[in-house]
Amino acid sequence: MRALAILLRRDLRLGFRRPGELATPLLFFVMATVLFPLGLSPRPDLLATVAPGVLWVAALLAGIVGQESLFKSDHEDGTLEQLLLGPAPLELVALTRVFSHWLMGGLPLVILSPLLGLMLDYPSAAFGTLLLSLLFGTLILSLLGAVGAALTVGLRQSGMLLPILVLPLAVPVLIFGAQSAAQAARGEDPTAALYLLGALLVLGVTLAPFAIAGALRISLES
Amino acid sequence: MNTSNWTWFHRLGSPPTLYRLADRLAPWFGWAAALGLAAGMYGGLWLAPTDYQQGDAFRIIYIHVPSAYLSMLCYALTAGASAVGLVWRMKLAHAVAVAAAPLGASFTFLALVTGSLWGKPMWGTYWVWDARLTSELILLFLYLGFLALNRAYEDPRSGERAAAVLALVGVVNLPIIHYSVVWWNTLHQGPTVFVGGGSDISPRMLAPLLVMLAAFTCYFVACLAKRVQAEILERERNAAWVKEMLEYS
Amino acid sequence: MKLELTAQGVTIWRGERCLVHGLSFSLGEGCILQLAGPNGAGKTSLMRVLAGIGRLDEGQVSWNGTPIRASADYRRELCYLGHSNALKSHLTSIENTNFYQSITEYSSQITSQQILERLGLASLADQPCGLLSMGQRRRTALGRLLIGHARLWLLDEPVSSLDAEGVSLVGNLLRAHVEQGGVAVLATHQPLPLDGLPVQRLELGTA
Numbered sequence: 001m002r003a004l005a006i007l008l009r010r011d012l013r014l015g016f017r018r019p020g021e022l023a024t025p026l027l028f029f030v031m032a033t034v035l036f037p038l039g040l041s042p043r044p045d046l047l048a049t050v051a052p053g054v055l056w057v058a059a060l061l062a063g064i065v066g067q068e069s070l071f072k073s074d075h076e077d078g079t080l081e082q083l084l085l086g087p088a089p090l091e092l093v094a095l096t097r098v099f100s101h102w103l104m105g106g107l108p109l110v111i112l113s114p115l116l117g118l119m120l121d122y123p124s125a126a127f128g129t130l131l132l133s134l135l136f137g138t139l140i141l142s143l144l145g146a147v148g149a150a151l152t153v154g155l156r157q158s159g160m161l162l163p164i165l166v167l168p169l170a171v172p173v174l175i176f177g178a179q180s181a182a183q184a185a186r187g188e189d190p191t192a193a194l195y196l197l198g199a200l201l202v203l204g205v206t207l208a209p210f211a212i213a214g215a216l217r218i219s220l221e222s
Numbered sequence: 223m224n225t226s227n228w229t230w231f232h233r234l235g236s237p238p239t240l241y242r243l244a245d246r247l248a249p250w251f252g253w254a255a256a257l258g259l260a261a262g263m264y265g266g267l268w269l270a271p272t273d274y275q276q277g278d279a280f281r282i283i284y285i286h287v288p289s290a291y292l293s294m295l296c297y298a299l300t301a302g303a304s305a306v307g308l309v310w311r312m313k314l315a316h317a318v319a320v321a322a323a324p325l326g327a328s329f330t331f332l333a334l335v336t337g338s339l340w341g342k343p344m345w346g347t348y349w350v351w352d353a354r355l356t357s358e359l360i361l362l363f364l365y366l367g368f369l370a371l372n373r374a375y376e377d378p379r380s381g382e383r384a385a386a387v388l389a390l391v392g393v394v395n396l397p398i399i400h401y402s403v404v405w406w407n408t409l410h411q412g413p414t415v416f417v418g419g420g421s422d423i424s425p426r427m428l429a430p431l432l433v434m435l436a437a438f439t440c441y442f443v444a445c446l447a448k449r450v451q452a453e454i455l456e457r458e459r460n461a462a463w464v465k466e467m468l469e470y471s
Numbered sequence: 472m473k474l475e476l477t478a479q480g481v482t483i484w485r486g487e488r489c490l491v492h493g494l495s496f497s498l499g500e501g502c503i504l505q506l507a508g509p510n511g512a513g514k515t516s517l518m519r520v521l522a523g524i525g526r527l528d529e530g531q532v533s534w535n536g537t538p539i540r541a542s543a544d545y546r547r548e549l550c551y552l553g554h555s556n557a558l559k560s561h562l563t564s565i566e567n568t569n570f571y572q573s574i575t576e577y578s579s580q581i582t583s584q585q586i587l588e589r590l591g592l593a594s595l596a597d598q599p600c601g602l603l604s605m606g607q608r609r610r611t612a613l614g615r616l617l618i619g620h621a622r623l624w625l626l627d628e629p630v631s632s633l634d635a636e637g638v639s640l641v642g643n644l645l646r647a648h649v650e651q652g653g654v655a656v657l658a659t660h661q662p663l664p665l666d667g668l669p670v671q672r673l674e675l676g677t678a
Contacts, residue, residue: 003574010562010570017561078555081524082615085546087576147391151384155374165371165388168363169395172402179409200398211391214308218384221526222377222485222516377486380526 003088004096011100025066025105026112032058033116044121051120052181055113055130056137060174063138064166066105067145070097071153071216080153081220090216091209098146098212106138122185129184129194136197137177143208144169150215154222173200235312238463241454244447251444258437265430273427279343282336284430288438289333290354293361294396296326296442300368301393304386316382317457319389320372321449325442327365333358353407357400364392473535474500474622474654476521480530483516490516493530496673498656501649503670506658512676514658515554518627521656522551534623547576550621552629556612560601564592564611567600568618577619586614590640605632616644624648624655630663639664 015022036054037047047054074080083093113134114127122130148166152158180193233239266284273280300319307315337355338348349355368385375381458464476498483491490513498504506514519525521532523539523546532539539545558567568583587593590610600608609632616624624645630638642664645655649668657663 006570006573010559014559014561073559076555077559078553078557079559081522081551081553082557082571084524085522085549085551086574087547088574147387151371151388152374154380156376158374161370161374164363165367168360168367168399169391171360172395172398175402175406179406196402203398207394211387215384215387217524218380218387220524221383221519222380379484379528 001088001092003086004092007083007088007093007096008100011097012103015100015104021069022104022108025062026108028065029058029062029109029112030116032061033120037120048121048123048185051117051122052130052185053178054120055116055122055134056174056178056181058116059109059113059134059138060141060167060170061163062109063106063141064145064148064163064170067101067142067149067166068158068162070101070146070149072149075153075219080216084217084220090213094146094150094212094216095205095209098142098208101146102139102142106142110134110138122181125187126181126184129190130181132194133177133180133190133197136194136201137173140173140197140201140204141170143204143212144173147208147211147215150212150219152219153216154219173197176200232312235310235314237314237454237458237461240314241451244451244454248444248447248451251440251447255437255441255444258433258440262430262434262437265426265433270427270430271424276344279340282340284434286333286336286340287431288434289329289336290358291435292438292442293326293330293333293358295439296322296329297361297364297389297393297396300326301389304389308383308386308390313379313457314454316379316386317453318446318450319386320382321453322446323365323368323372323385323389325445325449327362327369329438329442330358330362330365334362351407353400353404356403356407360399360403361396364396368392474652475533475535476504476623476654476656477533478521478530479533481517481520481527481532482529483513483520483525484528485513485516491675494673495530496671498654498671500652500654501669502654503645503649503665503668504656505665505670505672506656506675507672508675514675515627517675518551518625518656518658519553522549522625524551548621549623549625550616550619551625551627552612552615553627554631556600556608557615558600558608558611561599563597563599564603564607564614565596567611568614571615572618575619579618581617583614586617587611589617590614591636606634606637609633610637610640613641613644616648622653624653626655627658628660629657630659630661 033054036050036058040046040050071080074083084090086093110131113130114122114124117127117130118124144166145162147169148162151165152162155161176193176196180190180197183190183193234243262284266281270281272278300322303315303319303322306312307319334355337352337358341350341352341355342348368388371388372378372381372385375384455464478494478496481491481494482489494517496504506517508514516525520527523532534542534545534548537545558564559570562570564587565583568586572579572583584593584596587596590613592607592610595603595607600611603611609630613629629641633641638661645657645663645665646668648655
């Protein structure tokens with residue numbers, strides 16, 4: 001739909017006019033990853049064991065915390081109401097927003113992950129699986145995070161509420177994603193886990209927009 | 223939709239009707255629960271034979287299993303009531319969901335504590351990353367999220383609707399979460415907590431368990447009825463029917 | 472088909488307060504409904520309910536006989552101007568106006584430049600809205616009224632922050648809208664130049 005393409009372009013344009021906001025989740029991802037060797041031990045053999053899990057937990061946290069700002073700005077200046085009253089169905093508007101946000105936040109995270117993998121002694125042979133798992137994973141996390149963002153956008157003091165609501169829901173993504181990365185690192189076949197991630201993504205893309213739109217309407221109703 | 227089949231349903235949406243129904247149900251289920259708990263505890267603690275593998279430690283299942291079962295039943299109920307509230311715009315359905323959630327969280331907590339207590343004699347440790355216990359833990363987080371979101375809204379009518387959406391998202395996710403945790407657990411060959419004997423469980427062990435299940439369910443219904451009454455009174459405190467009712471008592 | 476906005480038994484609760492109770496009205500073609508009342512009386516809440524955004528606790532709002540909840544077209548026929556301007560501060564006024572032009576379903580008869588000219592903002596077209604004054608931003612927001620052919624205008628404090636010239640501009644826009652048979656609901660503290668137009672007054676907050 002024409003309106004959605006315009007919305008996407010507008011989101012990207014706005015995003016690039018405020019590059020600071022884009023960089024924050026990415027920086028969080030890097031810093032969170034760096035904390036683990038500092039907190040555990042810098043020994044390469046230990047790091048190699050925990051690398052898939054560490055990368056995935058850091059990506060999970062960065063992905064979910066990064067969704068906080070998804071609808072905030074539009075809610076504050078009244079644009080969200082206009083989008084609700086606009087011609088495009090709110091479900092598709094939500095999906096477009098999630099995608100534009102992911103392009104600016106999630107995708108860079110995926111691209112950066114092999115570099116962090118190197119720092120944690122993650123085998124480069126497994127980078128393909130790592131990238132693919134994070135590609136699916138960050139998309140799913142964006143959708144889940146968006147549900148949380150939509151539910152909390154109208155709250156004055158939402159604080160940590162968004163992560164609290166969304167982290168339990170993100171457990172399957174974490175399990176399948178980290179497993180696939182770990183299996184690839186050990187030289188085992190990660191396809192089962194990757195398929196499961198793909199299935200979650202399909203489910204997410206089909207169902208999440210309805211939850212997000214419903215939540216946005218409720219956030220706007222009082 | 224055939225109106226004659228659904229009028230009873232829509233009548234439940236009327237606060238005085240639901241209040242009176244809850245008032246009538248509570249004592250029956252309460253007494254049934256008391257009797258059932260007494261019978262079940264007697265059967266579980268005295269009549270059931272000692273398990274040859276776990277000794278007497280297994281007897282905690284008489285609390286653990288019903289708690290876990292109720293924790294999930296209650297989440298299904300919360301999600302179901304939330305769906306009714308959102309789809310049919312029945313405000314009292316949200317009252318039921320909001321009343322049920324703390325009960326469900328309590329059952330989940332009880333299941334976790336009893337599961338943990340069971341772990342000590344079984345595995346020597348208070349917590350094992352057993353698939354079912356881990357799923358219960360995540361379920362507790364889902365309940366707490368529901369309660370937190372409901373409270374976070376200033377307008378309670380919007381808060382319960384937001385929490386309802388969260389409950390629906392949670393209920394769809396719950397089987398996926400459980401499956402993923404089981405998958406994770408089997409991959410890492412974690413410990414499993416099982417009831418003595420597996421499939422060929424002795425009927426003297428099973429019967430008190432079923433009695434306890436029924437008793438817990440009755441207890442849940444009785445508590446829920448009372449909580450729903452309290453919710454209704456709070457919402458309708460300025461209504462004429464409440465003032466009339468309180469004048470007569 | 473005659474245009475009509477009707478409310479039946481509308482009751483609005485926000486938190487512990489009942490803002491509107493059992494309100495019914497009927498607003499026909501070419502008529503204006505002016506909502507009055509002190510701050511916090513429920514004017515904005517009622518406007519948002521009429522827009523289909525706010526939560527309606529009891530009763531029904533209908534447009535041309537169809538309840539708005541069931542009507543997929545309602546959004547298309549209305550233009551809602553809320554308290555906030557719905558402008559992105561980092562976009563210029565012409566970019567903001569272009570955005571709203573592009574997402575409406577109408578093929579617009581008027582370009583964004585022409586809209587800004589009509590609003591007296593032509594010289595500020597390339598200024599980011601964040602740098603404009605409150606009044607200039609409000610005027611930019613008014614541009615949405617000129618896009619498309621919304622038959623129902625819901626204006627919440629349309630003249631807030633506007634100078635005398637801005638107020639008369641709004642008056643003219645309303646006059647033109649109503650003379651073409653449009654319907655409008657206004658919530659405003661300030662008097663508007665609406666002489667000669669059929670205005671119904673509704674006082675909220677008196678209960």
